[in-house]
Amino acid sequence: MKALVTGGAGFIGSHLCDYLIAHGHQVTVLDDLSTGSEENLRQLADAPDLQLVKGSILDTALVDDLVGSSDTVFHLAAAVGVHTIVDKPLESLRTNLHGTENVVDAAARHGARIMVASTSEVYGKNDADGLTEDADRVLGSPLKSRWSYAAAKGLDELVAYVYGRETGVPTVITRFFNIVGPRQTGRYGMVVPRFVGQALADEPITVYGDGSQRRCFGSVFDVVPAVVKLMDTPAAYNRAVNLGGLEEVSIRGLAERVIELTGSKSTIEYIPYEKAYGEGYEDMRRRMPDTSLARELIDYEPTRRLDDIINSIVESKRA
Ligand code: UDP
Numbered sequence: 604m605k606a607l608v609t610g611g612a613g614f615i616g617s618h619l620c621d622y623l624i625a626h627g628h629q630v631t632v633l634d635d636l637s638t639g640s641e642e643n644l645r646q647l648a649d650a651p652d653l654q655l656v657k658g659s660i661l662d663t664a665l666v667d668d669l670v671g672s673s674d675t676v677f678h679l680a681a682a683v684g685v686h687t688i689v690d691k692p693l694e695s696l697r698t699n700l701h702g703t704e705n706v707v708d709a710a711a712r713h714g715a716r717i718m719v720a721s722t723s724e725v726y727g728k729n730d731a732d733g734l735t736e737d738a739d740r741v742l743g744s745p746l747k748s749r750w751s752y753a754a755a756k757g758l759d760e761l762v763a764y765v766y767g768r769e770t771g772v773p774t775v776i777t778r779f780f781n782i783v784g785p786r787q788t789g790r791y792g793m794v795v796p797r798f799v800g801q802a803l804a805d806e807p808i809t810v811y812g813d814g815s816q817r818r819c820f821g822s823v824f825d826v827v828p829a830v831v832k833l834m835d836t837p838a839a840y841n842r843a844v845n846l847g848g849l850e851e852v853s854i855r856g857l858a859e860r861v862i863e864l865t866g867s868k869s870t871i872e873y874i875p876y877e878k879a880y881g882e883g884y885e886d887m888r889r890r891m892p893d894t895s896l897a898r899e900l901i902d903y904e905p906t907r908r909l910d911d912i913i914n915s916i917v918e919s920k921r922a
Pocket of ligand 1: 781798810811812887
């Protein structure tokens with residue numbers, strides 16, 4: 604395949620590039636290096652089948668040109684991380700709305716099949732036990748900038764569905780649930796690399812709120828092959844598919860686990876949400892995926908447990 608990976612220098616994108624190159628595909632990365640880095644593609648620097656184009660998904664002519672010379676598009680470029688969304692709301696909205704529309708529109712015009720990365724954020728505050736793809740969205744007020752990411756990604760999904768249906772271009776929407784792994788930076792939010800970094804430096808682990816909120820972390824190594832498989836699965840077109848992990852844990856429990864696995868001397872520091880993210884912040888109490896659709900479509904069986912995921916980050920930070 605001749606693949607275009609937007610956001611290919613980012614965390615999930617760069618692991619996808621590794622996988623595609625290892626499987627003999629040609630890969631062009633479009634990335635503005637805002638949160639991604641060339642360092643993430645370092646191992647591939649000598650791969651003749653990889654090309655990095657530094658540019659924005661808001662650049663319509665560039666997007667058109669790159670999509671036009673690809674048969675498959677993996678669209679992962681986005682403004683990501685809770686801190687990014689809260690600190691740069693306008694820039695984030697622009698990228699996540701107009702950028703995605705540009706990419707989806709170009710794919711439709713050129714007849715390139717496309718995967719659009721979405722997120723468990725679209726479920727908002729719905730804390731059901733095992734969110735299925737048709738679960739209701741429970742979003743907070745648009746006055747709270749925290750919800751802008753969820754709102755934009757929900758619209759991205761709609762744009763992708765509508766284009767897919769109207770043009771017949773194969774379109775896959777993946778909803779990632781707290782995907783974690785090496786190269787993920789804690790700079791913009793992302794709790795697991797933050798906690799691991801703090802633990803390795805014996806600094807206090809910053810738990811926001813009382814730490815009773817729960818998440819289910821998934822491994823990038825489970826998710827990347829699944830994304831590629833979904834692209835080859837017509838039954839997956841024009842619908843959203845949850846991809847995530849196995850085990851639910853409270854954020855306090857995560858902090859304790861990280862301290863134990865690293866043998867750190869860190870203590871846990873509880874920080875009120877207002878101090879962490881500013882006034883009016885609302886967290887999601889719980890976010891647990893039901894991945895039976897992915898199992899049905901592509902035999903998705905995540906194998907990495909929470910400890911494996913934490914250890915993979917510890918190893919990469921120590922390397
Ligand atoms: N969190 C935390 N300390 C940090 C960073 C995040 O306690 O230093 C919490 C955050 O408030 C949320 C959870 O960890 O409840 C997961 O945060 P992340 O930003 O990784 O992903 P989210 O699930 O919020 O999209």
